[in-house]
Each structure stands twice: as structure tokens, then as C-alpha cells.
Amino acid sequence: MQYQSTRDKNLKASSAQAILNGLAPDGGLYTMSSFDEVKFDYTTVLNMDTMSMSTKILSKLLPDFSEAEMAKLVHDGYTGKFETDHLTPTVPVGEDFILELFRGPTSAFKDVALSMLPRLMTASKEKLGVDDEIMILTATSGDTGKAAMEGFCDVPGTKIIVFYPHGGVSAVQQAQMATQAGENVCVCAVRGNFDDAQTGVKKIFSAVSKDQLLEGKGVRLSSANSINIGRLAPQVVYYYRAYADLVQAGRIQPGDKVDYVVPTGNFGDILAGYFAKEMGLPVGKLVCASNANNVLTDFLRTGRYDRRRPFYKTVSPSMDILVSSNLERLLYLLSGDDKLIADLMKQLSENGEYEVPGDMLEKLHELFWAGFCDDEGAKTAIGKVWKDDHYLCDTHTAVAWDVAQQYKQANPEHNAVVVLSTASPYKFPAAVLEGIGEKAEGDEFDVMEQLHKVTGVPVPKNLADLRSRAVRHRDVIDRGEMLDYVLGKATAEK
Numbered sequence: 001m002q003y004q005s006t007r008d009k010n011l012k013a014s015s016a017q018a019i020l021n022g023l024a025p026d027g028g029l030y031t032m033s034s035f036d037e038v039k040f041d042y043t044t045v046l047n048m049d050t051m052s053m054s055t056k057i058l059s060k061l062l063p064d065f066s067e068a069e070m071a072k073l074v075h076d077g078y079t080g081k082f083e084t085d086h087l088t089p090t091v092p093v094g095e096d097f098i099l100e101l102f103r104g105p106t107s108a109f110k111d112v113a114l115s116m117l118p119r120l121m122t123a124s125k126e127k128l129g130v131d132d133e134i135m136i137l138t139a140t141s142g143d144t145g146k147a148a149m150e151g152f153c154d155v156p157g158t159k160i161i162v163f164y165p166h167g168g169v170s171a172v173q174q175a176q177m178a179t180q181a182g183e184n185v186c187v188c189a190v191r192g193n194f195d196d197a198q199t200g201v202k203k204i205f206s207a208v209s210k211d212q213l214l215e216g217k218g219v220r221l222s223s224a225n226s227i228n229i230g231r232l233a234p235q236v237v238y239y240y241r242a243y244a245d246l247v248q249a250g251r252i253q254p255g256d257k258v259d260y261v262v263p264t265g266n267f268g269d270i271l272a273g274y275f276a277k278e279m280g281l282p283v284g285k286l287v288c289a290s291n292a293n294n295v296l297t298d299f300l301r302t303g304r305y306d307r308r309r310p311f312y313k314t315v316s317p318s319m320d321i322l323v324s325s326n327l328e329r330l331l332y333l334l335s336g337d338d339k340l341i342a343d344l345m346k347q348l349s350e351n352g353e354y355e356v357p358g359d360m361l362e363k364l365h366e367l368f369w370a371g372f373c374d375d376e377g378a379k380t381a382i383g384k385v386w387k388d389d390h391y392l393c394d395t396h397t398a399v400a401w402d403v404a405q406q407y408k409q410a411n412p413e414h415n416a417v418v419v420l421s422t423a424s425p426y427k428f429p430a431a432v433l434e435g436i437g438e439k440a441e442g443d444e445f446d447v448m449e450q451l452h453k454v455t456g457v458p459v460p461k462n463l464a465d466l467r468s469r470a471v472r473h474r475d476v477i478d479r480g481e482m483l484d485y486v487l488g489k490a491t492a493e494k
Contacts (some may be wrong), residue, residue: 001037001063003229006332007342014240015062016124019117020134022223023205027345030229031329033336037063042281043254046244047147051075053244054116054237059129061156061233061281062120064127073123076182081105088112088238088365090245095389096404096417097251099242099260102394107424107460108318109269110147113226113234117148118155120230122141123221124155127293130220135490137204138158140199140225141265142318145187146176146392148224153182160224161489162187163197169317171444172427172463175413181470186489188475190482193311195323196265198225200482207483219490226268227325236274238283242418257284257415259301261404263396263422264288264296265319267326274330274367284415289403291316294372301370303361306353315375315431316395318423323348324395331356349473351390371403375431378402382425391459395428397421398435426451426463 003018005011007028013021018030032038038060045053051074059070078087083103090099104111121134134157138148145162152160162177166189169177192195201223208214209477210223226232239260246252260283262270270286289295292312300304307322307342315319332341340357347354356364373381381398385391393401400419408414425432429447430440439452440447445467452459477485 001032005033007033007338007345009338011360013038014064016127019120019124019228019274020130020222020493022228025209027206029227039280041314042295042322045206045240046117046247046254050241051078051332053240057237058233073119080432082114088226088241092244093389096419098419098421099238100263100421101238102421102424105462106146107427107463108143108147108152110143112238113231114147114151115231116223116234122155122157132218132220133201134158134222135219136222136224137201137486138162139194139201141194144174144225149180149185153185159184161486163190163482165193165197166191168313168429169252175466178471178473187473188477188485190477190479191354192479194321196479200479202485204483213487214490217491218419226266232272233269235269236275239276243281246416246478252416252476255282257282259284259415259417261287261289261400261417261419263319263400265321267324271326271330285369287407290372291310291319291399292374292439295322297370297372300364300368302415304355308352311427315378315428316399318396334360369407371406373402374398377441379431379435382432386436392455393421394423395424395431396423405494424460426459
């Protein structure tokens with residue numbers, strides 16, 4: 001199976017090449033032309049452990065790797081890093097279920113994919129005979145940065161630079177990144193918002209490719225964002241894991257559909273659910289939950305994407321995004337029309353908006369339901385879930401929980417509902433504490449301790465000692481300085 005660019009289907013790559021390249025040369029995203037070659041009988045994985053399930057699904061999506069090769073990569077990527085070998089447990093909360101994706105080394109859902117990506121990348125290098133050092137460029141709205149640095153820390157033959165919006169992540173998220181160890185890691189704040197950082201990274205890829213800025217330097221660029229298919233593929237697995245958990249618990253029968261509610265910013269997590277559906281998993285509706293930056297809610301309802309709107313800093317900062325990169329993959333898969341996608345992305349870049357054809361909007365309505373929830377709604381949801389079910393959720397999960405209730409009210413005939421929980425509540429302790437009716441006092445680390453005392457919910461080990469770690473990264477630049485910053489790091493003595 002070959003991957004191809006969403007903007008030019010003649011630009012093809014094997015799965016290993018797509019992982020190493022990150023973006024296609026024309027700025028498009030690598031994706032398959034159809035799901036025919038990756039479909040399989042989902043019942044064959046229902047009784048597997050998570051490692052075996054990951055091996056089966058990833059070797060389907062990334063066929064350059066045999067099941068035996070993938071089994072080793074999965075073992076090396078996950079063993080001993082998560083709180084449980086199950087990786088992502090599904091727990092009943094009220095009438096619904098929460099899929100806990102935050103039991104990894106940085107307490108965020110990104111750990112599932114970013115524990116695997118460095119292994120996939122180094123294996124791809126070996127498979128393709130590439131000797132160049134791989135420099136990973138990543139823009140983060142909060143969680144990807146730390147998870148990526150943790151994953152790539154001191155991995156031979158790699159460097160990683162993470163850009164995040166200055167003042168646009170939580171204090172805990174910033175501390176996680178600023179204290180990251182590793183000789184090959186670097187993190188830098190960008191004056192602007194996440195979209196500025198992400199657009200800057202994309203422009204760097206284009207400039208380096210077009211002008212051959214790293215030619216002969218022994219360095220090539222790649223990405224750890226979900227624009228990289230090697231980042232996206234591992235996220236497909238936990239949709240199967242949740243489904244299998246519900247079957248094993250007797251909550252559903254094989255063949256029953258499940259509705260998944262996903263807190264959504266860059267559209268990668270929910271796109272993984274679409275992949276699972278197209279591969280054969282009985283997925284009902286994929287429910288897209290946005291915060292006040294509700295560009296995706298509007299788009300999925302109307303077919304019109306318009307980023308020309310106010311940008312809000314919210315208590316769910318990982319969703320503070322107005323340009324959702326992975327949406328491009330979905331639109332290509334629904335249309336099969338690379339020229340249309342290239343034109344839509346050009347309209348977005350030049351005019352800040354585009355509108356999809358009516359037949360595509362009909363397909364979107366068949367697949368997705370969308371809603372949004374503001375900060376007050378999220379805090380209210382945190383308080384209600386704690387009061388009713390004694391379950392403590394973070395701000396992003398709270399957005400999804402609130403939207404799940406909206407969805408159920410609008411669709412009384414809904415299937416079993418699984419809400420994806422993307423981060424530990426201790427990454428956003430002040431807002432969570434306020435949500436359960438307590439006044440936050442002191443800095444975020446004081447508040448973390450306060451939240452623990454009030455709830456008794458354990459603080460993840462990786463967050464508990466954060467305050468005492470030395471700050472190693474302090475760089476802050478303007479968005480126009482990003483290319484020079486990267487070139488300087490790329491050509492620095494190894």
C-alpha cells in the first residue's frame with residue numbers, strides 16, 4: 001500500500017517514507033487512497049491484549065513493517081511506560097464510559113502515539129538506509145510537546161525542536177516542557193497563538209524543501225504532530241481497545257455500534273476514530289466536541305470553514321486552535337479529489353475560509369455530530385461528574401462530557417457512548433478545583449496539592465515532582481524568527 005499527498009495523488013510514499021518525511025513535498029498530508037487494503041475482521045482482535053492488538057492494527061496501517069517487526073517496536077515503545085499494560089482503560093461513569101488516555105509517562109493522550117513514533121522513525125531510517133540525522137519539528141498547544149520530547153529524548157540519530165505559544169499553555173504544561181532532560185531536545189516559545197506556531201512549522205518544511213536549505217548538511221526534517229501518519233496510526237488502536245473492553249464487560253454485543261465523543265482541536269484524535277470505522281470497527285457517530293474556539297462545530301454543521309474569528313484562550317488550551325490540520329485528510333478521503341483539496345487549502349491560506357460541496361457536507365453529517373462548550377460549561381461539567389459519580393476529569397474531558405450530554409439529548413436513540421479523556425486533571429488543577437467548588441490558592445503547584453487533598457485522587461508521579469526540577473529551556477522568539485532558529489539548531493555542531 002502506498003500513501004499519497006492529499007494535494008497531489010501522484011506524490012506517493014511507502015509507509016516508512018511517509019513517517020520519515022512527515023509532510024508531503026507539496027505541503028499536503030500523506031494518506032491512503034482508500035481503506036480497501038487495511039480493512040479486517042474486528043472480531044479477531046476483541047480478545048487480544050493491548051500489545052497484540054496494537055501490533056495487528058499498526059502492521060495493517062504501516063505495511064512496510066511485518067507483524068514480527070511491529071511486535072518488537074510495540075514492546076519497546078510501551079513496556080514499563082504506562083500505569084497498566086492495558087495502556088488505555090475504559091471505565092464506567094454514570095450511564096456512559098470514559099476512555100482514559102492519560103495513563104502514560106506525561107499524563108496526556110499523546111503518549112500513546114509518541115511512545116511509538118520514535119521507534120517507528122528509527123526503524124524507518126534503517127529500512128530505507130538513511131544515515132541523515134532526523135530533526136523533528138513540532139508545534140504544540142500543550143500536550144504534544146512534552147510527550148514528543150519524552151519520546152525522542154536521547155534517541156540516537158534524532159534531534160527535536162518544540163514550539164509552543166508563549167503564554168498559551170498551562171503552567172504545568174510549560175513546566176513539563178521547560179524542565180525536559182535530554183541532550184537532543186529543545187523547546188522554544190513563540191510570541192503568538194498555536195496557529196502561528198503550527199503555520200510557522202509548515203512554512204519551515206516548505207522553505208527547506210523548496211530552497212534545499214539543508215542540502216548536504218546531513219540533516220532532514222520530520223514532524224511529531226499528527227500531520228505525520230506515524231503519529232496518527234497508533235491512535236486508531238484505542239478505539240478498538242475501548243470497544244473490546246465494552247464487549248468483555250458485557251456492556252455491548254459484538255456488532256453493536258458505539259458512539260465516541262472526542263475533545264477536538266487539530267482533528268487527529270477524532271480522525272483516528274474515522275480510520276477505525278473505515279477499517280471495519282462498528283463505530284456509530286463520531287461526536288466532535290469543541291471549546292469556545294468552535295470553528296469545527298460550525299464547519300461540521302454548515303460545511304463552511306472560516307478561521308477569521310476571535311481567538312479565545314480557554315481552560316482547555318490544547319483545543320485552542322482555529323486551523324485544524326488533519327481535517328484535510330478527512331476531506332481527501334471523502335472526495336478522492338486532490339485538486340479540490342489543493343484548492344480548498346489554498347483558499348484557507350489566502351482568504352481564511354472555504355466551503356465544501358453539498359455532497360461532501362451530506363457525508364460529514366452521516367459520520368459526525370458536533371457541539372461546543374465554553375469554560376463555564378466545562379467547569380460545571382467537572383463539578384457535576386465529581387458530585388454525581390465521584391470521577392475527577394480534566395477540562396478537555398469536561399468539554400467532551402458536556403457535548404456528550406448535548407448529543408444524547410438531541411439523539412435519544414444513541415448507541416453506547418464512550419467519552420475520550422485526553423489528560424490528567426492535574427495538568428489543569430486550578431480550573432478543575434474551581435469546577436468542584438473550591439477556591440484555588442497559590443501557584444499551580446500549590447493548587448495541585450490542594451486538589452489532591454480535597455479529592456484524594458493520586459497525583460501522577462511525573463507531575464508530583466515537577467516543581468523541584470531545574471528549568472533547562474527558556475527561549476522565546478517572534479514567529480518570523482522560527483526558520484532561522486531551526487537552521488541554527490540544525491547546523492550546530494553535533
